Amino acid sequence: MKRVPPILAVLLTLAAGLTPLCGEEPAGQPLKLTPETIQMGAFYSGMPLRIEGMVRPGSSVVVVVRGPDVEEVFNLKGRAGPIWINKSKVHISGAPSLFLCFHIAPLKETLSLSVLEKYQIGYEEIHKQMRIQPPEQDREVVRASFITLKTQENVYRNIRNGVQMGTATPAGVPYSVEFHWPRRAPPAAYEVKAYECRDHTVVSQTIASLKVVEVGFPAWMAWFARKHASLYGLMAVIVAMLAGFGIDLLASRLRRKGIATRAKPSPAETHPEAAPAGAGKGESESEKPPRGLKPAA
């Protein structure tokens, strides 16, 4: 085997290092995320997220936030006569758990179809990446239904005019994206990509990572439920019973003290002839405590 001359090896290494993304210019300023980590505490309800960056004058921007690919199982509904029923199970993989796309002009006016395909931007590209099992399902119907479902859940969004461009400075044109992070997005590492676009192509891209993590009591509780399931199950039953009996005890004490409103006599007591349906002899009689038993408190 021929040895590569050392000088050529150095040149090749340098070339590889200088062109991390084929056909693109070196990335500009890094993306700034505020906050960089989203903490899901006890009172978490999503939170405002700001993405900031800089592009050269004359460029447009597309910002994509993408969750990790996950496999999900769904019921696929079908018609059986006049009714819709769950006909079969469908496994869908290869689609991101979250897909938020912010842009200024319509995607197809900003980038060519081949570029959208290359960078997997837009719902159509998610369609292409999606894997469906069993494969004999009507793929188009399943894909369209998947996007509809995710859009309803607010984890797939395509937002036009979602990027605000600032005033040009000598360093470039600043841009920002502000939105409320969806509260239904699960804990995971999300990828934020900003594409600088010019002449229907991507001239550079910058990437940042957004972490969504559980912290504090919810994190402990989730860990306890998974790692000590038996103990957790027992605790759930006992705590629920104690809560129920505790509130009952509290309510009865409050009533005894006269804090609760006085109960009016029931119609059955005031009108014994108006007996409820039920046992043969009528309940006005049967409601009386049976012989040998103490009357109810």
Place this chain on the structure above:
Amino acid sequence: MPIFLPVAGLSINLILLVGVGALVGFLSGLFGVGGGFLLTPILMMIGIPPTVAAASDSCQIVAASSSGVGAHFRLGNVDIRMGIVSLLGGLSGAAFGVHLLKFLRALGDADLAITLAFIIMLGGTGTYMVVESLRSLRRGSLVRKTHRAGRAQGFMSNLPLQMAFPRSRVQHSALLPFFLCVLVGILATVMGVGGGFMIVPAMVYLLRMPTHIAVGTSLFQILFTCAGVTYMQATTNFTVDLVLALLLAVGSTIGAQIGARTSRFLRGDQLMILLGTMALLVTAKMAYSIIRTPPSLLAAIGH
């Protein structure tokens, strides 16, 4: 005010959860039903994953029915003896129901069978309750009911293992409530609900128990059945969200207290009409949901 649910992995409005719990708890205390048939769909509607909704629902029913049982017990509305026989029957039925469900799923079209069973059972029970209660309200049912009961009494008194249920003021063969609850247990498991909706009318119309005692006894049975279900869900599926269950329970236990007290202001006929109407409303909602074209043909497992 938002709160994060650790097992469900999402945040939800705290007041909304407590309010939903209070509504379902009120119905639980009033009618002696667990409320699972109402709460699970409501939780799914507000965004809780179906598996977490169903499992946490069982957990909150434990709390709500504990509170309801306490209140009904003090009012003398719990027939412990009948409750134990029913519980044994219900658990046996549930165990058999699990295997039946597996068999139905293997045959395919189990979901259609379950949906139709739900509509027929709930619709049938609801119609029967409303019609029967309205009839007895109009005609004064005491004499007629006694005659009707007299015919059935002959068959029931010939069954073995006769047992007195002094609290309910009835005497039956233990086999009757046992097998009745086996049947309810099977249906409840196959249809995925607690079964209170079916137990209360069965106790009132077939076992001839006073309505208020049927309500209290039904809650007693549901308490232990749901405790078992909660434990199994927590250990096998890891889907019990205790924070969610407790928040629902705060609302439902208070609601159950009010419901149990309110039940004293209503006659048995009125309770049955209300319960029957609710059953018919749920049936109508279910029938509509399977007829209308869904916006997405995909649904999360459990829908």
